[in-house]
Amino acid sequence: MKLKIEVNKTAIEVDVDATTSLLDWLRSLGLTGTKEGCGIGVCGACTVLADDLPVSACLTMLGALDGCKVVTVEGVSETDPGLVEAFVDCEAMQCGICTPGHVMAAAAARRAGIGSGDASGVVDEEIRKWLAGNLCRCTGYETIVAAVRSYLER
Ligand code: FES
Ligand code: FES
Known part of the structure; x- marks a missing residue:
């Protein structure tokens, strides 16, 4: 095809x-x-x-x-400047296997308008919904959520 x-x-x-x-x-x-x-x-x-x-x-x-x-x-990095940097700044990875998936889920959240133009409306619960399909066995998710919050508020 x-x-x-x-x-x-x-x-x-x-x-x-x-x-x-x-x-x-x-x-x-x-x-x-x-x-x-x-x-x-x-x-x-x-x-x-x-x-x-x-x-x-x-x-x-x-x-x-x-x-x-x-x-x-x-x-x-080209389509969503600052996203990878947010994960690095927040040290949101350990083994790193899940990280590309989490990064792309965060990119999707931004595209859906989560957090855009209203940093005060960005809540962790909303972020966690966007990350719900992405499993991590290392970090406990706290740093990942912090990274996505940081990115969405930039
Ligand atoms: S490798 Fe695709 S969802 Fe796990
Ligand atoms: S950093 Fe190892 S599975 Fe998420």
């Missing part, structure tokens, strides 16, 4: 099996920042944006993405 997919602002034309997972395809392109944790849509480590919505790349087939704009953790 011939597809046109934009990845991190680069248009790509590809002829592939439509059932190829977005995760496998991205990693075959060398975009290995998107991690495979569970492979069954549970952990969120593979979260990327597809047309501004967070998706689990392990469950997303390429055939569903014709014409889509995908953003991965490799592109997020």
